[in-house]
Amino acid sequence: MDGRAWKKLVVDCGLIGKGYTQVDIDLTFARVKDKAAKKITFTEFLNAIAEIATKQKSTKDGVAAKIVAAGGPKSSGTVAASNKFHDDKATYTGTHVKGGPTTNDNRISLSSLADRSVADARGVQVGRKP
Numbered sequence: 087m088d089g090r091a092w093k094k095l096v097v098d099c100g101l102i103g104k105g106y107t108q109v110d111i112d113l114t115f116a117r118v119k120d121k122a123a124k125k126i127t128f129t130e131f132l133n134a135i136a137e138i139a140t141k142q143k144s145t146k147d148g149v150a151a152k153i154v155a156a157g158g159p160k161s162s163g164t165v166a167a168s169n170k171f172h173d174d175k176a177t178y179t180g181t182h183v184k185g186g187p188t189t190n191d192n193r194i195s196l197s198s199l200a201d202r203s204v205a206d207a208r209g210v211q212v213g214r215k216p
Contacts, residue, residue, distance in 0.1 A: 087125055087126050087131060088124060088125045092115050092126065094159060099156040101149065104142045105142050105143065106141045110141060115134065135150060180207070183207075184208055185207075185208055
């Protein structure tokens, strides 16, 4: 388990408080891991839980019970805010209102794309029969 995953575990399980702060998360991780390693092993994880228990004046089993009761990591994704110009189709303007050109008209070719004669909002030439 790396430092980021350790911090997410501690925060998601609600282990912060009662003598264990945000600063203690990184300090505990640094204390229990091997100096050359970037991740902690399961044995080092158990030592970290014991250190949290001593800081909170609790037992290792109590801290472990909190971790198990949390039920794993929480996902906290963002939700886009509503945008009236995108979500409300009544505010659409230009070719979006009229439908715009499509690729399944079977009339789009290089010659029709290069033709600069007058056309309506859908891209159909004025005076030309489809």
